[in-house]
Amino acid sequence: MTHGExxxxxxxxxxxVKLSVLDWTTAAIGDPARDFMFHHASVSASAFENTSARSVDAGGRIWPRFADHCAELCSTPPVELGLYALQAGAPGHMSAARIQLNPQK
Incomplete structure (x- = not known):
């Protein structure tokens, strides 16, 4: 189970020590790195490593090059927006996804 955002x-x-997480509307069964990608992008490497280690201590699992995986996930939102636009039939979202995927146009 992942929160996603x-x-x-x-x-x-x-x-x-105590953390509560709000807004579970993006929760899904999926890649656990989604719950670490924003943290990886916005804090120091040592803070990210400490958070990852605490997650493992609490029963979470990470793998080799987990930090690299989190960094790569930061590049996927335009694709995810495009997929959502296709499913929802939302032309405005599709236009936004196109711009994000090809900003030179």
Whole structure:
């Protein structure tokens, strides 16, 4: 189970240890790295490593080159938006996805 958008706007902190995560509308069965990709993109490497290690200590699983995987996931939102646009039949979203996928035009 993944949340899919774990970033500061979806987090409530109660001191340095307790974290609550809001807005589970993007939850899915899928790639657990999705819950780390924004963290990887926005914090130091040591903070990312500490967070990953704490996740493993709590029963989570990561794999070799996990950080690289998280970095690569940051490039997928335009494709995901295009897929959503196709499923929803939303021309405005399709136009936005096209612009993001080919910003030179």
């Amino acid at each position: 774990v970033y500061p706007a979806h987090q409530l902190m109660d001191g340095p």
